[in-house]
Amino acid sequence: MHALFAINDPASQSPTIERFVRQLAPELRFAEVEVTIVSPYASFQNDSQLAERLSTLTVETTSGEQKVRVLEGRTQQSIRHFFLSNGRYLDSAQTDPHLRAAFFSKAVCEFVLSLSSTIDIIHCNDWQSSLVPVFLEECYAEVDALAPVMVLTTIHDPRELGVCKPEILLEMCLPAHVCHPDNLGHEGAVSMLKGGILYSDGLSLLSESFVHEYLKDGGAFGLDESVQARQEDLFGVRIGVDYSGWDPKTDPLLAKNFDREYLNGKRQCKADLQRIAKLPIIPNVPLFLFCGELIEHKGLDLVSDVLDDLMDAGAQLIIAGCGAPEYETAAQAWAGEFPKQVSVFDKVDLALTHRALSGADILLLPSRWEVFEDLHLFAMKYGTIPCARAIGPYKDDLEAVDDLGKQGTAFLFDEYTPDDLYRALDEAVSLYALQRQWRGLQSRAMMRSATLRNTAVAYKKLYEELL
Known part of the structure; x- marks a missing residue:
């Protein structure tokens, strides 16, 4: 089984997502799940050793075809980490974050197509990558190689809906019906997170108990109807912690070490x-x-x-x-x-x-x-x-x-x-x-x-x- 984690924002902006992936990926590998990470070139590269450019992808937009460079690196835990680079949409800090998210999500689909190995699961995270399943269904439905790929979207911060102008989605060649209120439309705009909720094969939250709270009326921060429609596909997976460096018996930062036998x-x-x-x-x-x-x-x-x-x-x-x-x-x-x-x-x-x-x-x-x-x-x-x-x-x-x-x-x-x-x-x-x-x-x-x-x-x- 091969899982691809799609992460779209620098760690400074999404520390929960960054920590989630960094800590979970090695443990998944221990559980015999092959793990790969993909993110924009501007994200996380300080922690990885970048290799030479591997290839170039082409992503279609209404303003023409965009070339995307693919570079490969390794995390400190030796997890393969690919970086996607495009000067207009991905690399510049001035790019609208919603436009970057839309372009990145579409580029992820092209990236999966370019890989020699098979991806079974694309694991998206929050609104910043939750358009991946939307593109798979609306733009790549006829591509046989992508048909078996399942998408799981983990919602880390349900308050952040990724609300933006419909024109951003249309610029990525998504059909107009996607922006309808019955689809991604939300209060006169569109919600990218709503795309992940409606189109993903599965949804997860970081707490089993929060699933019940999220399904209550008013609990989904404006997306109640969409969330409740997918309740059979909504799962809570509690995130554990990495206790390395957190042992009071050996912690060098403490005034005095102790344990449960010596308090x-x-x-x-x-x-x-x-x-x-x-x-x-x-x-x-x-x-x-x-x-x-x-x-x-x-x-x-x-x-x-x-x-x-x-x-x-x-x-x-x-x-x-x-x-x-x-x-x-x-x-x-x-x-x-x-x-x-x-x-x-x-x-x-x-x-x-x-x-x-x-x-x-x-x-x-x-x-x-x-x-x-x-x-x-x-x-x-x-x-x-x-x-x-x-x-x-x-x-x-x-x-x-x-x-x-x-x-x-x-x-x-x-x-x-x-x-x-x-x-x-x-x-x-x-x-x-x-x-x-x-x-x-x-x-x-x-x-x-x-x-x-x-x-x-x-x-x-x-x-x-x-x-």
Whole structure:
């Protein structure tokens, strides 16, 4: 079985997609799936060794035939990575991203035709490559060599619909009916993601639980009717993580190494975190951590609503991240109001993330919605207990702590309300006071594992079902 990953945007713009492919591809190969990657020349080339130009493709547009150079490289994991280069549509930073996406999607079809080896699955990612199945059906339906090729589109960010003018699709010689409201038409324009939803043989999300949320009325960000029409072909495949470099027993970035049998080292990591956060070094107060983008759906408005109660409980809170100005300002205001209990890091690097996860007691994850997140998996490996809303990946990965604190790995709440969040926080603070039970909870959490190898096996099974 041979899978081709089509990725169309630089890693700086689509870090989730880039990481998804980089980490999953070697594991798929281990699962006996041959993997190839194709992307525009402007994407990812810094991580690959480029070879000489292999060949030239021809892509038809309304402005004439466009020549596309094909170069081959290798990723750091020795995965074959082909690059498509065209000065007008692919190589220039000034090119409209939707025009680049449309041209790239069509060029991928020509690229598959040019290969000497057979491609069984084209694995597209988000709107930036989701026109591939549209071109296969509308422009290449009579090409026998492409008839057996199946397309799976993974939706990483369902908010991004790839909305653009119909003229962009028409410039790539797609027929006019594709732009009709019953097809890719969307609110007077067209949605590229809608093309992937309607034309792909299969669709996947990065969370089994989010599939149910995505299918609810209003859950597909304006594409409800299209998504619900394809619900039989919509799958959730939870993405595991690469734990290499994330072991508290050997992590060189920690103040003191520890494991589930020797948790005293975590106390030293907590003191180290309190020190660099300029908080009082008090070992027996619960230290909460919010680490990530300060943006609307991450639930900071809920944190604001319960902050006074959390401070009254004697807790400490570290905010590590940057984002929307209003949330950055709010976080700084909290630190100003509670200087001995709240601290803010507005610049977060990998070293700080390791130190924060090793030193914190509880990781705050009160998101309004979430499709893909993995910080909670690393946090548990470091004995830091998630307090999360039971949605998407959190619902997939976390088990609620029971009333006695003897089972479960996290404090969960269901409704996006201050009262429900406070209930979960209160449970966490109460159990934290019972250090014997708390250490048992930490030990259970540190045993939790979600590896990429399991993800690769799940995707291989999905590929086989499509074929």
